[in-house]
Amino acid sequence: xxxxxxxQIIAGDIPAExxxxxxxxxxxxxxxxxxxxxxxxxxxxxxxxxxxxAEVEPGTVPELVRVARQVATEAGHDSYRLVVNTGAEAGQTxxxxxxxxxxxxxxxxxxx
Ligand code: AMP
Numbered sequence: 435x436x437x438x439x440x441x442q443i444i445a446g447d448i449p450a451e452x453x454x455x456x457x458x459x460x461x462x463x464x465x466x467x468x469x470x471x472x473x474x475x476x477x478x479x480x481x482x483x484x485x486x487x488a489e490v491e492p493g494t495v496p497e498l499v500r501v502a503r504q505v506a507t508e509a510g511h512d513s514y515r516l517v518v519n520t521g522a523e524a525g526q527t528x529x530x531x532x533x534x535x536x537x538x539x540x541x542x543x544x545x546x
Contacts, residue, residue, distance in 0.1 A: 435480045440530035444478055458494045459501045461535075470538025471509050475502045477531055483520045487531045502535045511537035517545070 435441045442448040443462060450462035453473055464472040477494045481487035488495050499516070506514035514537035519525040 435530070438480055438530050439528055440474075440476050440532065441480055444476070454501050454505055456497060456501060458491075459497050461501055461505050464534065468534075469536040469541070471506065471511060471514070471535065473502075473505050473535040475505065475533045475535060481531045482529045483526065484518050484531045484533070485520060498531075498533050502533050505535055506537050509537065513537060515541050 439448065443450045444460050450465075452460070452462045454461035454475075458478055459475060460478055461473050461475045464474050475498045477487055477491065477498060479487070479491050479494065481490055484495060484498075487498075502514075502516055506512075514535055517534040517536060518532075519527075519534075
């Protein structure tokens with residue numbers, strides 16, 4: 435999707451600090467980190483959100499979770515939070531499916 439920010443990051447057209455890559459998943463640091471570790475794990479295939487990805491490429495959803503765990507544990511974090519904002523009212527601002535991986539500080543519950 436030419437106008438999609440995360441598709442442009444995956445293509446290398448917009449710079450990002452890449453921390454993991456597989457054949458179906460891509461992980462890079464969030465530009466506005468909300469925790470000492472804040473990484474976005476995204477599918478290479480464009481889908482507007484994780485629910486849509488589950489419909490069009492279901493095998494990639496567990497791969498995103500696997501890569502998220504790998505990123506957290508390689509950074510030394512046994513505890514981490516995965517956040518999936520879906521829809522504008524839930525805080526989604528980029529319409530390309532992504533998991534936020536947050537770790538490195540105490541995280542309050544419930545989230546805001
Ligand atoms: P969401 O609000 O759940 O859609 O998350 C989108 C995330 O993308 C936000 O946490 C932003 O800080 C992050 N973001 C926006 N632009 C970039 C960028 N160029 N590189 C890395 N992260 C970005």
